[in-house]
Amino acid sequence: MADWVQACAVDDVEEEDVMRFDHGGRTFAIYRSPDDEFFATDGLCTHEKVHLADGLVMDDIIECPKHNGRFNYKSGQAKAAPVCVNLKTYPVRIEAGKVMIDIG
């Protein structure tokens, strides 16, 4: 079942960057791609539970700040060791300048 929540304002995230969003005891990462689209994934790396929001966004890749493991943040696919397990992604929509994600 869909459960849309407001994560942040559009302007809170710079282009080609990421920010952390905590909600209901869970943590998420909100991405703004170089072509100005928004995406959302689980906030912790599947390798060692490090916050991805401290990492580096390059094109459609998020690189974990601890071990440099890489995910495609659009699909959640693990792209480079030491990450092996894909990242969960969440639907995103923009409403009146706000970034909404479906955490249901």
Add this chain to the structure above:
Amino acid sequence: MANKRDYSLVGESTKAAIETGLASAEWYHTDVPRKAMKELMQRSDGPAIRDTIIWIVTILGSAAGIVWFWGTWWVLPFMLVYGVLYGSSSDSRWHECGHGTAFRTRWMNDVVYHIASFMLMRNPVQWRWSHARHHTDTIIVGRDAEIAVMRPPDLLKAGLAFTGILDFRYSLPTLVRQAFGTLSDEEKSYIPEMELHKAVVAARWHVAIYVATIALAIVLRSWIPLVLIGLPRLYGTWHMVTTGLLQHIGLADNVIDHRLNTRTVYMNPISRFIYWNMNYHVEHHMFPMVPYHALPRLHELIKHDLPVANPSMWHAYREVWPVLLRQLKYEDYYLKRELPPTARPYRGEFHEVDMSAAAE
């Protein structure tokens, strides 16, 4: 009475580290504004391409000198250069490309990573995972697979490390064992199951090239193929050990603040080229996403929060030597480096974990 440290990755110290929360812990970080950190983390192909061209051209040039002057004393300076570039600077290339931070382009990192792994006689799969563990659990006894000098220190072993003999004796048989499909329990403790086969395949490639090199030496009735491939791991490894030993030696173990267990040392430009700026080692451990060429800038940004860097390698070794001697008798002794008044203090509650209680 101190507990004897168990450096096995599947032993009592491992259990203790997990039970006390030292394993996979959250580490201290100096506060750096996101905007500044984002700039520092930016990747670029330019510096690494420039350095790699210099590296390869110098390697090929010195190899040509070895072949040309073979049989004369003039071969020695060429062996000095070739040996250090092959046996020492390959370590920093392996390291930085393993992190994926040297180049922006992924395949460039991978190509240099595999070449450097071969030069070092390191299984590229195994060592990628051991290094990930080293960053997760830096100098946590029972967890870190890359503790160079254990306590109490074996000074003979540490001295022999400069000759490469011990590493050679470990690395080559390890590759052969892995090529036959056998991985140890310790290796399996940090390599995921889905990667084990890749480790075996990589070892087979390495061993095949060494067998071909030996065969070529026999056919040519010449030592030159072995002097160029394999043996530099012996005669050229001294610089890697000289710089690398200083990373953590004599400092604290079982702490979760890199300022306590890692050392930054100012070095001359040649050593920094060979070592790809890993002398800024506290900075690297705190922020492994920052490429080697940005580490001096990161150092300037956060040095107010770090112990004062050693001004030279000589200074660092002079500081470490009495610590090692004292550790021979009291293995719990370590060098606690003073923080400047501008730094946030060490957090004792994180670092005074009672390991004995967990080990019982």
